[in-house]
Amino acid sequence: MIFTKALEYEDIRKNIDKDNDVITIIGCETCVRVAGSGGQERMKELAMKLMSDGYNVKDGFMVPTACTPKIFLAKMGRDVNTILSLACEAGSANLERSYPEYKVVSTIKDVGLMVADTDKNVLKVTMPYKGSDNETGREFKAFVGERNENDNTLPIMEMAEVTGVAK
Numbered sequence: 001m002i003f004t005k006a007l008e009y010e011d012i013r014k015n016i017d018k019d020n021d022v023i024t025i026i027g028c029e030t031c032v033r034v035a036g037s038g039g040q041e042r043m044k045e046l047a048m049k050l051m052s053d054g055y056n057v058k059d060g061f062m063v064p065t066a067c068t069p070k071i072f073l074a075k076m077g078r079d080v081n082t083i084l085s086l087a088c089e090a091g092s093a094n095l096e097r098s099y100p101e102y103k104v105v106s107t108i109k110d111v112g113l114m115v116a117d118t119d120k121n122v123l124k125v126t127m128p129y130k131g132s133d134n135e136t137g138r139e140f141k142a143f144v145g146e147r148n149e150n151d152n153t154l155p156i157m158e159m160a161e162v163t164g165v166a167k
């Protein structure tokens with residue numbers, strides 16, 4: 001699974017236009033939900049905040065995995081011209097490919113590969129992407145994304161053996 005972080009609200013806002021963009025939000029139900037950067041609650045929060053700031057958000061819906069090419073059977077509202085992607089960068093790229101006539105705006109950035117133990121409610125970054133090397137071995141609360149107080153709940157090797165992910 002991919003560990004991700006939500007972009008700052010101001011960084012999302014600067015990519016959308018209050019006067020011209022008619023927005024739907026598409027959220028992925030998988031990695032970003034587990035990482036706490038996406039999911040239905042975050043979709044609602046983002047939609048409410050944007051609407052209260054005067055943006056034209058029409059609706060939003062969740063898909064099981066935004067990176068699956070055939071998933072996009074959803075019919076957009078007639079006036080919608082902009083998709084806010086509540087998915088990782090692969091999901092956003094897939095949205096761009098699947099809906100080339102729409103403007104697609106990312107709301108989440110990738111950090112790297114993670115392992116997750118939902119019994120312990122912990123995620124651990126095991127293989128960070130370029131630029132996120134300082135995240136190696138860091139732990140976060142599952143479904144929330146807050147930093148754990150210590151990074152020793154999930155030894156990387158132990159989880160790597162379980163999941164088959166190389167250290």
Ligand code: SF4
Binds near residue numbers: 029088089
């Ligand atoms: S779109 Fe990204 S977050 Fe969603 S399932 Fe695919 S890899 Fe995970």
